[in-house]
Structures are given as C-alpha cells and as structure tokens.
Amino acid sequence: MKIEFKDVTFQYYSEEKPVFEHLSFTIEQGTTTAILGHNGSGKSTIAKLIVGLLVPNAGQILIDDVELTEQTIDEIRKRMGIIFQNPDNQFVGVTVRDDIAFGLENHQVPREEMIQQIEKYATLVDMKDYLDKSPEKLSGGQKQRVAIAGALAMETELIIFDESTSMLDPKGTKEINQMMRSLKENFQKSIITITHQLEEAIFADRVMVLNEGKIVLDGTPQVVLKEKDILEASGLKLIDGLDVLNRLEKDDFDHKSSIMEALWELIFKM
Amino acid sequence: MGIDFQNVDFKYAKKATTKQLDQVSFSIQEKDEFVMILGQTGSGKSTMVQHMNGLLLASGGQVRIFDQNIIRSKKLKLKPIRRHVGLVFQFPEYQIFESTVLKDVMFGPKNFGKTKEEAEQLAKDACQLIGIPSDLLERSPFNLSGGQMRRVAIAGSLAIDPDILILDEPTVGLDPKGKDELMDLLVDIQQKTHKTIIMITHDMDIVANYAKRVLVMNHGKLVYDGTVQELFENESHLKQYNLDLPTSALLAKGLKEKGLLDYQRLPLTKSQLYTAIVRGGEDNE
CATH class of the missing domain: 1.10.287 (Helix Hairpins)
Structure with missing residues (x-):
C-alpha cells in the first residue's frame, strides 16, 4: 500500500498551534517504515490521519493514488490494521478466539473460513494454546500479539504499530519486536511502526524522525542512527x-x- | 528496622496450593537505601511490596514495619504504617482526579489530618522535589504530558513525607528521556532526603545504571539479595530467573565472543563498556 501525504496541515481543535504544516512524504508499497519522535512530536497524529480517525485541515492524503475522503475511507480502511498503545483498551472479545473473530465477523466472513483464519493466525503469533483464555489471564505482550493476530486475520495490506510496545515490559516489547521482524520477512505487507524507541527502528527499511511537526531525518537506519546530535535534539535517547x-x-x-x-x-x- | 520480613508466606485463599510468597526473609533499613526488586511477571514482586504497607497481610511468617507487627487483628492500625511507607502503584496517573495539580498533591497530607495550610506547604515541597515547576500548580493535571502527570502522582505520595517510598515500575510507558529524568530525580530525592526508596522494575538498563542493592523474586521465593555486579556476572542464575542482561553487557559479551574485547568485570553500563574498549585488555576496575 502506497501512502502519500501532500502538504498536509493538521491542528487539534483545542490546541493553539498546528501539529504540522505542509507535511509531505511518500511511503512506498511493501516497505517497513519507522516513524520516530518523542512524546508530543506529532508521530501518532500521522497514524490517526492515515487510518482516517483524524481529517487534515489542509492538504491531501493519497492511498494507492486514491484520495482519502469521506466517500473513500470505508473501503480504504478495510485494507488497514492498526495496533494501538494500550493492550487493555483494544481487547474486545471474552476469549482470545472471540477477539480475533471480532473483525472477521464485522466483515461477514463465512464461519468455516473464520475458524480456519483464527487457527492460522493464532498459531502464527504463538497464541494457539490460549484461544479459550480470557484477557485477564494474559500478559500485556500476549494481548498485543492477539491484537496482531486480529489484524493479520483481516489480511490487510498495511499494518500500523502505534506505540504498541510502550506500555509493555521489556519481555513483551521483545516479543512484539520479534513479531514485527517476522512480519517484515514473511509477508508482503506494508508496515509502519510509530515509536520513540530507537531499538524498534533498527530493522526498518526506512526511518523518519519527526520533531516539532517536521521531518528532520529520513533514510536507512544505518544513516539515520548515526546522527547523534539531531536525534538528541529531537528528544530521542541513543x-x-x-x-x-x-x-x-x-x-x-x-x-x-x-x-x-x-x-x-x-x-x-x- | 524499617521493613523486616521473616519467613513470610502468602496465599490468596487458605486452601490454595500455590503460594504467592514462599518463605521470604529480608530486611530494609528505614533510611538511606535504594533497592530494586526484579523478577518476571507473576514472580511475586507486587505481592511482596503490598505487604510492606499493610495492603496485604501475610498468611504465615512475620512482617514488621517500623517495629510494628503486621498481623490480622482488630487492633492493627494501618494509618501510621502508611505514614511511614508510601506506595506508588503502576501508572499512578490514572488515579489523578482533582481539578488542579496542587489540589491533587494536597489530597494525601489532608487525608492524614494536616490542615489546609500544612498540606499546601507539604504539596509544594513535594512538587519541588520531583521537579514540577511552580507555574503548573494551578493547572489542570489532565492537560499535562504523560511524564508530568506521572510526577504529579508521585508527588502525591511524597507529600505525605513517608520515610520509605515504594514505586511499582515508575518508568513504564515514559519515553527514554522521561525515564532518565525520573530516575535522576529519584536518586536526587534519595540523596537529599535520605529516604529509603524501593522500586520494582523490569528494565535491566535502569538496574545497571541506578541500583545499589537488588532483590530478585522467582516463583514467590526471594532468590537473590545482593549487588548488581554479582547478579549480572552469574549467567546460570540469570537464565534460571528469566532475567536479561543490560544492553551494554550484551554488547560487551558479543565483542568478547568475537575476540575483540577482554575484561575482568563484565561492563554493565555504557561508560563501563566504553572504558573497557578504550583500555583494551587492561583491568577496567
């Protein structure tokens, strides 16, 4: 999935200043992109604009050359999955199985196919043994893995990780990072990971660093991670x-x- | 003695077969200690700290807090204990509810019978200690950044002026800079006030950089009580307790395996790693 921001300006209703003005970039189909920035840099706003939870004040967002509008958003959103920050706020099922089924049910996938999909993707995120467990029996990392299975089961072209590890312990963080790497290696998906952890940007094809609503660094991790001064000035820790x-x-x-x-x-x- | 555990057991139900705490014994001084509690999720860390201010009562053994026996009894008064030992939960900012920062921080001391004036002074002192600028005091706590809200919540516990402050994963969810800032503040508070600070953490880089004494919990048992260096030098123990090495130690080991670095003491922090590399094979004491 190709994503294009053209001169995008966005301002939250309650804020005095826009988060960004005239922001432009293109993310090519099938790539893994890390968007790095400190808390409040505007990085999560980008994710919400891509999935249409927010609408730009000016400028255009194009998904595979189709502009994101009220008319196109429903169709386009079906092709995207997003994993949010708080594992507890996105667990909707009573069991792991129900939770993965939720999206499929919404898309009216036939029962037989649904059962297969659930098994397949629960296995992939290594949660097959937990299918009948309820969320309170799971660690944060396991809940996020279920969320990933739910997104994968929808077979979307794009998966966005919006600070998906920031509330997890180091073990959970490692689990999700490994999952991201294996998705990158084994699927032809576009992946966007939004994070303040440099560790999570290392395996990306491309790293964009955002500060004060501007892209201050953009390149391969090998190039970007060497820019110590700019990274630190952007509120990131080496x-x-x-x-x-x-x-x-x-x-x-x-x-x-x-x-x-x-x-x-x-x-x-x- | 501040906190003293002797053979403490804890089970959630009398008939339960698994013990959340199993024969735990240790003691922590009432001042000048900085203790980190490690262990994987479910190992009993949070259960243990909840015994330290009477939120949970031991099923067996003896817990003494500031020389008072904490046992199930009608005479047990928990308020004085909680004056001595403050406990800050995980994501404490979820418990913020007042309309201004100052009011929220004042809630604790007022609850402990302080007058409005006294509470206000204690709250202001606590805010200053934890680095909340005075121009934020009249602001709504809900418009602050995540890191600032975390500090407001911690200030609420500090304002009670406990001798011992316990924090359950205070750095989780903060960005890396916010983590460092908060840790530096805690160290600073500890040095200035001589309070004993006890914190639970999963972050081995924080342990490597800041811990003096480390307690490790595993399946309800206290399996280690000692220094950071000794803990990380013992690889079989680390594996057994499911603990990782700090980043710098992992890199140092990687370099050693490639034959590019040698050291007597495993470097745990970035400056120790740097020194070990620059000095080559020399002793990096």
Whole structure:
C-alpha cells in the first residue's frame, strides 16, 4: 500500500498551534517504515490521519493514488490494521478466539473460513494454546500479539504499530519486536511502526524522525542512527551501544575499526 | 528496622496450593537505601511490596514495619504504617482526579489530618522535589504530558513525607528521556532526603545504571539479595530467573565472543563498556 501525504496541515481543535504544516512524504508499497519522535512530536497524529480517525485541515492524503475522503475511507480502511498503545483498551472479545473473530465477523466472513483464519493466525503469533483464555489471564505482550493476530486475520495490506510496545515490559516489547521482524520477512505487507524507541527502528527499511511537526531525518537506519546530535535534539535517547560508538569515533586505539564494525553489527542484531 | 520480613508466606485463599510468597526473609533499613526488586511477571514482586504497607497481610511468617507487627487483628492500625511507607502503584496517573495539580498533591497530607495550610506547604515541597515547576500548580493535571502527570502522582505520595517510598515500575510507558529524568530525580530525592526508596522494575538498563542493592523474586521465593555486579556476572542464575542482561553487557559479551574485547568485570553500563574498549585488555576496575 502506497501512502502519500501532500502538504498536509493538521491542528487539534483545542490546541493553539498546528501539529504540522505542509507535511509531505511518500511511503512506498511493501516497505517497513519507522516513524520516530518523542512524546508530543506529532508521530501518532500521522497514524490517526492515515487510518482516517483524524481529517487534515489542509492538504491531501493519497492511498494507492486514491484520495482519502469521506466517500473513500470505508473501503480504504478495510485494507488497514492498526495496533494501538494500550493492550487493555483494544481487547474486545471474552476469549482470545472471540477477539480475533471480532473483525472477521464485522466483515461477514463465512464461519468455516473464520475458524480456519483464527487457527492460522493464532498459531502464527504463538497464541494457539490460549484461544479459550480470557484477557485477564494474559500478559500485556500476549494481548498485543492477539491484537496482531486480529489484524493479520483481516489480511490487510498495511499494518500500523502505534506505540504498541510502550506500555509493555521489556519481555513483551521483545516479543512484539520479534513479531514485527517476522512480519517484515514473511509477508508482503506494508508496515509502519510509530515509536520513540530507537531499538524498534533498527530493522526498518526506512526511518523518519519527526520533531516539532517536521521531518528532520529520513533514510536507512544505518544513516539515520548515526546522527547523534539531531536525534538528541529531537528528544530521542541513543541506545547505549550507539552512544559508545559515538564516543569511540573521536578516540584512537588498537583495532578501532574492527571493534566499531563489530559493535554496529551487534546493535543491528539486537 | 524499617521493613523486616521473616519467613513470610502468602496465599490468596487458605486452601490454595500455590503460594504467592514462599518463605521470604529480608530486611530494609528505614533510611538511606535504594533497592530494586526484579523478577518476571507473576514472580511475586507486587505481592511482596503490598505487604510492606499493610495492603496485604501475610498468611504465615512475620512482617514488621517500623517495629510494628503486621498481623490480622482488630487492633492493627494501618494509618501510621502508611505514614511511614508510601506506595506508588503502576501508572499512578490514572488515579489523578482533582481539578488542579496542587489540589491533587494536597489530597494525601489532608487525608492524614494536616490542615489546609500544612498540606499546601507539604504539596509544594513535594512538587519541588520531583521537579514540577511552580507555574503548573494551578493547572489542570489532565492537560499535562504523560511524564508530568506521572510526577504529579508521585508527588502525591511524597507529600505525605513517608520515610520509605515504594514505586511499582515508575518508568513504564515514559519515553527514554522521561525515564532518565525520573530516575535522576529519584536518586536526587534519595540523596537529599535520605529516604529509603524501593522500586520494582523490569528494565535491566535502569538496574545497571541506578541500583545499589537488588532483590530478585522467582516463583514467590526471594532468590537473590545482593549487588548488581554479582547478579549480572552469574549467567546460570540469570537464565534460571528469566532475567536479561543490560544492553551494554550484551554488547560487551558479543565483542568478547568475537575476540575483540577482554575484561575482568563484565561492563554493565555504557561508560563501563566504553572504558573497557578504550583500555583494551587492561583491568577496567
């Protein structure tokens, strides 16, 4: 799914200043894009505009060259899945099975097909053993995995992770990050992950850094994550390893280049 | 002694077969300690801290808080205990309800019988300690950023002026800068006021950077009570307790496996990793 922002301006009703003005970018079909920014940078607003929960004050949003409007939104939204921040606010079923079924029922998928879809995607997110469990028996990471299964079952072309790990413990965060990586490797989907964690941007094809409503960095993780000063000025914190790399840059010692190369490699594999 | 547990057991029901706490013994001083409690979800961390201010009562063994026995009894008065030991829950900002920041922070001390004037002074002091600028005091707490709301909620507990402050995962959900800021503030408060601070965390980078003493819970048992360095050096224990290494330690190990780095002590923080690399094979004490 190709997403295009053309000169988009958006302002919340209650705020004095727009979140962004004349924001333009294109996300190509089938790519994984990380949108990074500190809390309040406007990154989540982008997600809400893409899925049509918010409407721009000016400018256009095009999805596969079709403009997002009141007339087109219903059809387009069926092709998108979004995983929100709070695992408790998006669990609608009484059991894991019901929760994954929710979206399918809304789309009137026949029962037989539905049963198969649920099994298939629960297996994929490693929650098959929990199908009859209720949400209070699940950890935050498991709930988010169920949300992912629900989105996958809809077989949408685009999945957006809107700060999906920010309320999870490190173990849950790791689970969801691994899930994102495997989605990227095994499906032909477009993925957008919106986050303030640099760790979650490492595996993306492209990283966009947002600050004060402007795109201040845009490129591959290898390029973007080296921009220490801009990242910090954008309210982001360097991963410990990146910080060490930056300090080593100025030093001179034995095996410097091989150590730095190895560190990069380790960071990208984390 | 501030907090003293001797062979404490806890079960949710008398007939339950699993114990949430199983023969837990330790003690924590009433001042000048900074203790982090680790363990995977369900290991008994939250159950344990809820025993520290009388929210839960032990099924067996003995809990003493500021030399008072905490046992099921009509005579047990919990208010004085909660004056000594303040507990800040996870996502405490969900419990904010007053119309201004100052009023919300004043709620605790007023509840403990302080006059309006006294409560206001305590609230202002608490806000200053936790870095809430005075121009926010008359604002609605609901228009603040997530990090600021978290601080307001913590200020509410600080305003009671407890000797021991317990926080259940205070940094969860904050962005990385917000996490660092809050941790720096807690360290600062601890040093200024000499209060004992106890916190639950899952974040090993925070443990590596800030913990002095670490308690590890596993299946209801207290399995480790000691220093950070010793904890992370012992890999078989880490695996057994399902704990990860801090980022810098993982990188250091990776470099060592490639034969690019050697060290006597496993580097745990970024500055220790940096020093180990620059000094090469030299001792990085």
